[in-house]
Amino acid sequence: MTVTIAIDGPAGSGKSSVSKEAARRLGYGYLDTGAAYRALAWHVLDLGADTDDQGRVLDAAEEFPYAISLDPDAYWVRVGDVDVTEAIREPRVTAAVSGVARVPAVRERVNELFRALVAASGRPGVVVEGRDITTVVAPDAPVRILLTAAPEVRAARRSAELHTHDAADVAAALHRRDAADSQVVDFLTAAPGVSVVDSTDLDFAQTVAAVLDVVAAGTQENHDGR
């Protein structure tokens, strides 16, 4: 059976970069669940529809030819024949994604897809990151982590990444998205049994090491049957 390492957290907390590196070190797959919501938002926009129109979003989700790589060294995302790996990070998609993610029937569909992708991964384990992995997608995972950092630190990291954009605009967009997303799922407080890794005062390497420590403890505990 494939081991699931579940990691949740707010925008810019380091989920993707830290999960990808942890997956490499463990020899596991890496599943970015936010990419499915982003790709669906891209698809709805590509169809010329409004991402706030729940009926159109659901229709689009039913005809959604989505594919994603679970290889942490060869990451790609596709909708049909189109490689959308870069396009789903564009600000217009980021601004629209919360509208798509708040449709309950869409969430049920993609959650089934995530579980199927993990089961079919052919890897000993998969690091799955998102917002509701520890609570909804894989509440029974042997390792569940809430990766967090102070809001101003997350905003600064994201704006260092998007250095062509105004820092205040980047911070405002990040906080707006967290506010919208947290109305749908709670990724700001750890559910019972979920370990918190706070990277506010950690650099990237220290954060990866902290996550791997939790993984080692959790998988050992599971192995011992505790």
Ligand SMILES: Nc1ncnc2c1ncn2[C@@H]1O[C@H](COP(=O)(O)OP(=O)(O)OP(=O)(O)O)[C@@H](O)[C@H]1O
């Ligand atoms: N501990 C850390 N110290 C310094 N920089 C970090 C740390 N963790 C992550 N970063 C950097 O912060 C930025 C945001 O990280 P990342 O994209 O992984 O966050 P995320 O939680 O996946 O965000 P989103 O949910 O918006 O996709 C990246 O540039 C990443 O390299």
Ligand SMILES: Nc1ccn([C@@H]2O[C@H](COP(=O)(O)O)[C@@H](O)[C@H]2O)c(=O)n1
């Ligand atoms: N498990 C998840 C993962 C993501 N979302 C939504 O997708 C958006 C993009 O996620 P990123 O991790 O790529 O930033 C995010 O803002 C959420 O709206 C989700 O609902 N559940």
